Amino acid sequence: MTGAPGILVRGRASIDGAPLFAPLALELRAGQWTCLLGGSGVGKSTVLRLISGLATGADFDGDIAATDGRAVAGRVAYMAQDDLLLPWASVSQNIVLGSRLRGTPADTGRLGRILERVGLGGQADKTPAALSGGQRQRVALARTLMEDKPVVLLDEPFSALDAQTRAAMQDLAVELLDGKTVLMVTHDPAEAARLGQAIIVMHPEGLRPFPHPSSAIPRPIDDLETLACQASLLRHLRDGVS
DSSP, X not given: OOSOOOEEEEEXXXXXXXXXXXXXXXXXXXXXXXXXXEOTTSSHHHHHHHHHTOOOSSEEEEEEEETTSSOSTTSEEEEOSSOOOOTTSOHHHHHTHHHHHHTOOOOHHHHHHHHHHTTOTTOXXXXXXXXXXXXXXXXXXXXXXXHOOXXXXXXXXXXXXXXXXXXXXXXXXXXXXXXXXXXXXXXXXXXXXXXXXXXXXXETTEEEEEOOOSSOSSOOTTOXXXXXXXXXXXXXXXXXXX
């Protein structure tokens, strides 16, 4: 049983009167990973920003609610595609940025534990310029974990990484976000097939749920069912089936 709620998004969005996405009903199941795919410009990142309460530049006509009846605001952590690290701040200072912005003391014990879990125990005082791309992504993940929110939104967080580092980061994220309600936007069918406990393809006309493998995540990259799901997703996205 998880304490994380499910999230329901219903409505439509437009920019300057032009539709961005058609009326949709998106359900994120409590405590599970939902992967959202689709072509560029269909509104995937806008959905993430709407849930997180960030500015979108779009007019949204609809509602966003948690299945436990409580407010969504204040219970969401957001990890962007870019690491968005402050270049003048240390690794530790970047990780506790949320606490600093809120004017609340950071839990230094939790900070130390998270640094160790993401493999950055010896990098706490370094600035982002001294880190590799994979290490910077781990700092961004650590910052998301530090928030300890029940709902986590990931916008292509591993897309800039090489294949080996990406697989390692996926494994780490699944482990450390266990029990959270996770929505991840990705363009990668292999990533969705490996991580999705629900897979949804977004089209201008709406959403299409997509069959996912039955095994636990993160799935082995050479699992036959996972490979079949990946191939089917790729064909669907390539052919633009709606």
